[in-house]
Amino acid sequence: MLITHDTECALSILVELLNTAPEVCGTELLPDVAALDAFVGRQEISEVDSLTGDDLRRVHELRSRLREVFGTESTEEAAELVNALVAAAGTTPRLTNHDHHGWHIHYFAPHAALGDHLAAELGMALAFILTAGERERLRRCEAPDCARVFVDLSRNRSRRYCDSRTCGNRLHVAAYRARQRSADPVASA
Numbered sequence: 349m350l351i352t353h354d355t356e357c358a359l360s361i362l363v364e365l366l367n368t369a370p371e372v373c374g375t376e377l378l379p380d381v382a383a384l385d386a387f388v389g390r391q392e393i394s395e396v397d398s399l400t401g402d403d404l405r406r407v408h409e410l411r412s413r414l415r416e417v418f419g420t421e422s423t424e425e426a427a428e429l430v431n432a433l434v435a436a437a438g439t440t441p442r443l444t445n446h447d448h449h450g451w452h453i454h455y456f457a458p459h460a461a462l463g464d465h466l467a468a469e470l471g472m473a474l475a476f477i478l479t480a481g482e483r484e485r486l487r488r489c490e491a492p493d494c495a496r497v498f499v500d501l502s503r504n505r506s507r508r509y510c511d512s513r514t515c516g517n518r519l520h521v522a523a524y525r526a527r528q529r530s531a532d533p534v535a536s537a
């Protein structure tokens with residue numbers, strides 16, 4: 349799959365953002381401006397001015413809209429959602445090499461509010477996944493008690509569970525059993 353390192357970074361921010369939602373964790377992990385500010389710092393999101401309650405509200409709203417893309421049944425449906433998000437954000441692609449990063453493109457408008465900034469960057473990352481024909485890599489964890497999302501970047505698109513401690517372990521156990529089965533012809537017979 350042809351996706352750039354920048355897209356991969358944006359997708360990682362996207363997944364982290366979606367998995368802060370109360371419907372995922374039982375509690376809101378971005379309850380206030382301070383938590384949002386810490387999230388921005390942790391994810392090393394650049395060019396963010398000081399945040400307000402309005403930013404928080406808009407990021408919550410964006411988060412639910414982005415999550416919808418992970419539940420789509422077709423690329424048409426996903427493309428419509430992504431187009432709406434990116435159009436509302438008002439993107440202005442420009443080249444930059446800030447903070448010793450190599451040259452890359454910022455899609456958000458200079459000094460955009462955080463909601464628009466994220467809608468442009470994360471929306472474009474989703475657009476690249478869709479144009480690569482890889483919508484099915486946008487997954488919801490299949491564990492019955494888990495609502496987390498993830499992007500399956502495995503070679504054979506075989507990931508079924510998110511990498512949270514519980515679900516990741518489940519995955520390891522399943523992989524271990526599969527290895528045992530293939531190593532032991534009697535058990536797999």
Ligand SMILES: [Zn+2]
Nearest residue numbers: 394446452454
């Ligand atoms: Zn950058």
Ligand SMILES: [Zn+2]
Nearest residue numbers: 489494510515
């Ligand atoms: Zn999970």
